[in-house]
Amino acid sequence: MMTEVKDPTNKLSSLNEKIDRSTKRFHSTFRMNRSTTQMLLLLVGTFAVFAIANPETFLSLVNVQNMALAVPEIGLLSIAMMISMVTGGIDLSLVSIANLTAITISTTFTAVANSDPAMAENLGVLIILLGILVGVAAGAFNGFLIAKIGVTPILATLGTMQIFNGLAVVWTGGKTLYGSPSALTAFGVSAVAGIPTLFFVFLAVALVVGFLLNRTPLGLRLELQGANPVAARYSGIKSSTLLMRSYVLTGFIGALAGVVFIARNPTASADYGASYVLLVIVIAVLGGTNPSGGYATVFGVFLAALTLQIVRSGFTAMRLSPFQYAIAQGVILVAVLVIEKIDWRKVFRRSTPKKV
Numbered sequence: 197m198m199t200e201v202k203d204p205t206n207k208l209s210s211l212n213e214k215i216d217r218s219t220k221r222f223h224s225t226f227r228m229n230r231s232t233t234q235m236l237l238l239l240v241g242t243f244a245v246f247a248i249a250n251p252e253t254f255l256s257l258v259n260v261q262n263m264a265l266a267v268p269e270i271g272l273l274s275i276a277m278m279i280s281m282v283t284g285g286i287d288l289s290l291v292s293i294a295n296l297t298a299i300t301i302s303t304t305f306t307a308v309a310n311s312d313p314a315m316a317e318n319l320g321v322l323i324i325l326l327g328i329l330v331g332v333a334a335g336a337f338n339g340f341l342i343a344k345i346g347v348t349p350i351l352a353t354l355g356t357m358q359i360f361n362g363l364a365v366v367w368t369g370g371k372t373l374y375g376s377p378s379a380l381t382a383f384g385v386s387a388v389a390g391i392p393t394l395f396f397v398f399l400a401v402a403l404v405v406g407f408l409l410n411r412t413p414l415g416l417r418l419e420l421q422g423a424n425p426v427a428a429r430y431s432g433i434k435s436s437t438l439l440m441r442s443y444v445l446t447g448f449i450g451a452l453a454g455v456v457f458i459a460r461n462p463t464a465s466a467d468y469g470a471s472y473v474l475l476v477i478v479i480a481v482l483g484g485t486n487p488s489g490g491y492a493t494v495f496g497v498f499l500a501a502l503t504l505q506i507v508r509s510g511f512t513a514m515r516l517s518p519f520q521y522a523i524a525q526g527v528i529l530v531a532v533l534v535i536e537k538i539d540w541r542k543v544f545r546r547s548t549p550k551k552v
Contacts, residue, residue: 218251230383231484231536235499238532242503253513261478263509264391268398269456271501273472274479275405275448278497281443281480282409284422284489285342285349290450291472292360293334297454299325299364299373318376330452334360335447336440343439346483357473364466376462384459393513394456399498406494418442422489478529479504504528527528 246254253259273290280287281414287489304323316323334356341352386393417438420426430434458464481487482504483497504525511521 200325218253224361226513227371231410231532232493232496232499233533234535235483235496238528239499239503239506242506242510246506246513250508250513254510255372259509260512261387261392263505264395265460266509267501267505268392268394269453269460269469270472270475270479270505271398272449272453272456272484272500274497275402275494276446276453276493277406277476278480278483278485278494279418279442279449280349280353280446282295282422282489283439284416284425285439285442286353286477287338287446287450288350288353288473289334289338289357289360290446290453290476292357292364292470293331293447293450294454294457295362295364295464295468296334297327297451298331298458298468299367299466301377301380301455301458302373302375302462302464303367305377306373309375317377317379320379323377324380324455327454328448331451331454332447333454335444337444338447339440342443343436361466363487368464368466370374370466372463372465374459374463376464376527378457378460381462384456384461394459397452397456401449402494402498405449409492409494414438414441419490419492422486423491430464475504475525478525482529482532 198550267394273294277287304326305316305320308319308323318430338353338356341347341350341356345352347355383393388396409418415434417428420431421433421435421438425435428438479500480492480497483493483495483500485492485497507524507528508521511517511524
């Protein structure tokens with residue numbers, strides 16, 4: 197009786213097909229394009245450079261935990277900025293919204309605690325929800341100006357940034373406020389398997405927003421609105437309603453960043469994170485967000501936030517100044533944008549000698 201001999205090439209081709217399908221699925225899930233791949237390489241490269249330059253400090257457990265603890269607030273603001281930019285707009289008031297949320301939580305908790313500390317702790321969740329509601333209301337106000345009135349996003353949010361900052365200064369008297377629910381403070385310093393819990397919050401928000409953009413009709417509408425508002429209108433998309441929803445969402449995520457602010461440190465002030473506005477724009481663009489609207493990838497923004505936090509921690513470990521870090525931000529942004537514009541196929545085609 198003859199036994200059937202299996203052709204090993206069939207197994208190999210089947211394995212190749214499985215690998216191709218898995219790779220395509222991975223790229224589809226995380227929207228791995230050229231800019232995202234570059235950010236991944238940049239992330240690995242910067243980590244390797246600082247690890248080699250100062251391994252004792254940079255690779256220490258404390259420094260790695262500090263990086264994971266510091267990146268969520270910047271990352272959340274960058275994701276919110278990405279959402280506003282994908283529609284062809286921008287939100288310059290995000291940091292002010294986050295500060296308003298933190299100030300609301302601190303002042304409300306302190307006011308209740310002055311008369312009944314136990315009640316203030318019991319009402320901790322409601323106080324946090326009140327702070328988030330303030331951030332959502334601020335985002336809705338931005339949406340009203342942009343979607344209903346028709347004010348240009350950069351001008352509308354520039355104005356509301358000044359309004360929110362002014363309200364915060366008047367509210368606090370220009371002073372730093374102290375006090376927040378103890379449960380929130382405990383949550384802010386907690387960790388799971390040595391990884392700060394706040395990092396998992398950042399990761400969870402990134403996954404939810406990534407699903408929203410990639411797998412839901414809302415995400416498709418947002419991208420179409422940013423890519424071609426006229427085509428979006430003729431496709432039956434109500435631009436005003438869509439923009440209103442997008443800025444309410446950015447206000448909500450900005451409010452979450454404010455909760456992270458006060459969770460890390462039970463204080464609140466009107467000028468916290470004053471340099472974050474430009475930083476989150478840089479992160480959003482580095483992550484592959486089209487400044488003109490129409491395209492964004494949460495995975496790219498996630499990688500960009502991690503990369504710049506690594507650079508910041510590396511500069512701190514090497515005792516370099518914040519001004520040098522600011523220069524590095526600009527250099528990285530310009531370098532990535534220039535590399536993105538280069539058609540490498542033409543470059544390699546010119547460098548390849550022609551056959552005679």
